[in-house]
Amino acid sequence: MIGHELEATTGREMVRVVRALGQHRYVAGRLHLVHAFAIDAAFAGGDDAVRAALGEAKAWADGVLADDDVDKASKDERLHRRATDAELAAVLSAFWANGAEARERASLALAERLVAIEVEPPDLEAAPFDESREEDVFPLLVDAGWELLPLAALEPERHKGAIAAFEDFEVAKFEEESAAAHEPPMFELPALGALELLAATDEEDHVRAPLVVWASGHEVYIDYLLRGVRRAAKLTEA
Numbered sequence: 001m002i003g004h005e006l007e008a009t010t011g012r013e014m015v016r017v018v019r020a021l022g023q024h025r026y027v028a029g030r031l032h033l034v035h036a037f038a039i040d041a042a043f044a045g046g047d048d049a050v051r052a053a054l055g056e057a058k059a060w061a062d063g064v065l066a067d068d069d070v071d072k073a074s075k076d077e078r079l080h081r082r083a084t085d086a087e088l089a090a091v092l093s094a095f096w097a098n099g100a101e102a103r104e105r106a107s108l109a110l111a112e113r114l115v116a117i118e119v120e121p122p123d124l125e126a127a128p129f130d131e132s133r134e135e136d137v138f139p140l141l142v143d144a145g146w147e148l149l150p151l152a153a154l155e156p157e158r159h160k161g162a163i164a165a166f167e168d169f170e171v172a173k174f175e176e177e178s179a180a181a182h183e184p185p186m187f188e189l190p191a192l193g194a195l196e197l198l199a200a201t202d203e204e205d206h207v208r209a210p211l212v213v214w215a216s217g218h219e220v221y222i223d224y225l226l227r228g229v230r231r232a233a234k235l236t237e238a
Contacts, residue, residue: 001188003131004226005210007235011096011201014211018092020232021187021213022085022146025158026225028184032088032144033080036061037113038197039087042094045106050098053090057081073117079139088144095197107198114139114194122195127209129190129200137193145188148217148225151176165224172218185217187225 008014039061151173
């Protein structure tokens with residue numbers, strides 16, 4: 001996969017990017033795994049919109065966190081919920097986009113959960129979204145991605161924008177179908193741990209490190225889709 005830096009400069013812009021990644025006609029499916037700690041903390045800090053979006057997820061998180069059979073300090077798969085796009089955006093909004101007071105409530109709730117399982121709070125001066133430390137992220141709080149339609153599934157009218165972006169769409173489609181390790185095109189967010197939720201932005205809401213979206217697929221296709229994401233997210237350099 002290839003990383004693409006998007007020009008989000010604030011937490012609100014990052015949330016708009018995440019929303020835009022799932023709100024276009026080229027999405028074939030999604031798999032977002034969100035940790036019970038993140039849902040619980042987001043609900044604690046969230047506004048009415050966040051709490052409304054997380055109603056079912058919060059009930060699930062309460063059940064998991066009250067279950068003595070689930071080791072909260074482990075990588076037990078039961079600690080993760082398969083979330084919708086709306087739930088994913090709501091969790092990230094609570095930490096990145098809901099104002100300093102709300103973010104502080106969410107951050108304190110998450111920090112308490114980490115202390116309870118004897119995990120050291122992250123170094124908030126470290127750079128978030130660092131690919132080199134992804135293998136060490138624990139707990140993994142958000143693992144999110146979208147599967148995109150393969151070129152062969154694009155429809156002439158519904159997807160004419162992407163098709164027109166190619167010099168020779170039929171050749172590109174043939175090459176994709178003929179690839180030895182044929183995998184669907186994808187968008188993925190970086191692994192989000194406590195550092196990314198607690199310190200993606202500074203006190204003035206400036207992004208502390210570029211948000212990277214990881215992508216696989218034909219470069220013309222990915223470039224076309226990311227330009228659309230930038231426009232939908234109203235990024236300054238879209």
